[in-house]
Amino acid sequence: MINASITNTLNPNALNCESKNTWRDCEKDIAPGTLPAASGFQEAPTLSEINARDAARQNMIAAFERPAKAHDELMRAALEKTEDTALKAAYLTAFEGKRLSGEQGQKLLDAGDVNVLGWLATRAKERFHPGGKVSFLIDRNINYTNICRIGCDFCAFYRRGPETDAYVLPKEEIFKKIEETIELGGTGTLMQGGVNPHLKIEYYEDLFRSIKQRYKIHLHALSVIEIEGIAQVSRLTVEETLQRLKAAGLDSIPGAGAEILSDEIRLEQSPVKRHSHRWIKVMQEAHKANLPTTATMMFGALEERKHIIEHILRIRDAQDETQGFYAFILWTFQGENTELAKKNPDMQPTSGVEYLRVLAVSRLMMDNIPNIQGSWVTMGPKIGQISLHYGANDMGSIMIEENVVSAAGTSYTLDRKNMIELIRRSGFTPVQRDTYYNIIAEYPEFPAQ
Numbered sequence: 001m002i003n004a005s006i007t008n009t010l011n012p013n014a015l016n017c018e019s020k021n022t023w024r025d026c027e028k029d030i031a032p033g034t035l036p037a038a039s040g041f042q043e044a045p046t047l048s049e050i051n052a053r054d055a056a057r058q059n060m061i062a063a064f065e066r067p068a069k070a071h072d073e074l075m076r077a078a079l080e081k082t083e084d085t086a087l088k089a090a091y092l093t094a095f096e097g098k099r100l101s102g103e104q105g106q107k108l109l110d111a112g113d114v115n116v117l118g119w120l121a122t123r124a125k126e127r128f129h130p131g132g133k134v135s136f137l138i139d140r141n142i143n144y145t146n147i148c149r150i151g152c153d154f155c156a157f158y159r160r161g162p163e164t165d166a167y168v169l170p171k172e173e174i175f176k177k178i179e180e181t182i183e184l185g186g187t188g189t190l191m192q193g194g195v196n197p198h199l200k201i202e203y204y205e206d207l208f209r210s211i212k213q214r215y216k217i218h219l220h221a222l223s224v225i226e227i228e229g230i231a232q233v234s235r236l237t238v239e240e241t242l243q244r245l246k247a248a249g250l251d252s253i254p255g256a257g258a259e260i261l262s263d264e265i266r267l268e269q270s271p272v273k274r275h276s277h278r279w280i281k282v283m284q285e286a287h288k289a290n291l292p293t294t295a296t297m298m299f300g301a302l303e304e305r306k307h308i309i310e311h312i313l314r315i316r317d318a319q320d321e322t323q324g325f326y327a328f329i330l331w332t333f334q335g336e337n338t339e340l341a342k343k344n345p346d347m348q349p350t351s352g353v354e355y356l357r358v359l360a361v362s363r364l365m366m367d368n369i370p371n372i373q374g375s376w377v378t379m380g381p382k383i384g385q386i387s388l389h390y391g392a393n394d395m396g397s398i399m400i401e402e403n404v405v406s407a408a409g410t411s412y413t414l415d416r417k418n419m420i421e422l423i424r425r426s427g428f429t430p431v432q433r434d435t436y437y438n439i440i441a442e443y444p445e446f447p448a449q
């Protein structure tokens with residue numbers, strides 16, 4: 001109707017246009033040359049043209065789906081015949097679970113075609129996770145203190161103590177955050193802070209016991225350096241510290257603080273944490289104390305690719321011994337507000353392609369850890385979706401609260417509904433999990449509003 005009235009205003013010859021399908025049907029009645037054509041003007045399609053185009057699109061989708069299987073077969077045939085020894089080894093990893101050597105991993109990382117790596121990593125992922133499900137977690141990061149005596153150059157979160165924004169959260173505030181998490185359907189809390197020299201083990205025992213007495217919630221808390229710090233100020237061994245924390249309610253330990261497990265890189269990033277073997281040792285002590293942990297890697301901060309391979313191998317070897325890592329989580333360095341970025345102004349942020357390459361090689365090499373997370377928190381939701389086609393089987397937490405990465409200038413958030421949609425639109429079935437990766441809800445269809 002609007003089109004018709006406009007037409008009538010412009011050209012009295014074009015009457016009764018309501019009965020026509022489109023502006024263009026209507027226009028056919030107008031004498032040629034009566035309307036001026038703007039430069040670049042394109043005629044709107046007729047309904048029959050739209051229908052024909054949609055049919056062509058449907059055919060195109062079907063045509064893509066049909067060859068997906070054929071594409072897999074072509075890839076397999078090509079890889080079976082390849083003379084590239086690293087690629088052939090990766091093929092055997094993906095389909096037969098054969099272990100990749102560090103040298104082969106290095107070759108793949110340096111020269112592997114990123115799309116082929118993604119395809120192989122997806123096949124390797126399917127060995128652990130058949131069925132096209134992708135998990136996510138609802139939990140909350142609670143940073144109980146930002147006071148830290150370590151002072152890592154890559155960290156924008158910590159305060160030394162006298163600053164006005166230095167804090168230790170009161171217990172009531174921590175309880176309130178946990179209650180909000182439970183109301184949102186959360187099953188756990190990730191509690192981490194700085195290495196605060198004023199907090200001894202009694203503080204943590206009291207806090208953990210109080211939480212466990214009040215709430216049925218998983219307590220995933222404290223990094224290696226915090227545990228070492230607690231042991232030091234409390235004059236305890238790491239073993240004693242872990243046992244007392246576990247008795248007070250600690251369920252599992254996040255793998256934070258691994259950064260890159262290569263002493264020469266750690267020396268530049270954070271001299272106090274320079275000894276890689278200490279991170280491994282504390283993690284293995286936790287495993288022996290029946291405290292499962294995750295393992296992490298932060299890359300894109302001065303290291304070379306050989307250091308990434310060194311890191312993967314160290315964690316893989318440790319896992320062979322104690323079997324306590326249940327997930328590997330890798331993310332990229334976020335530089336804003338950090339000393340490291342100020343000291344290295346030429347340092348470039350890691351590209352999406354490099355992130356995907358490292359992710360795919362990690363999935364192929366890390367043959368003894370079942371779960372790998374895609375990092376939408378640092379790379380953004382869209383790269384997060386693509387990561388599911390490069391070896392990741394999990395999207396981590398929806399991040400009800402996040403303070404550490406956002407302090408370094410990167411802030412993405414998702415709610416449960418958006419997370420579900422994000423996973424579904426990547427071609428997978430979303431499932432909510434708990435901290436141990438037990439599935440607690442499945443979302444094959446869009447949830448009711």
Ligand code: SF4
Nearest residue numbers: 148150151152155194
């Ligand atoms: S990364 Fe952890 S240990 Fe290092 S300065 Fe930040 S809060 Fe402290």
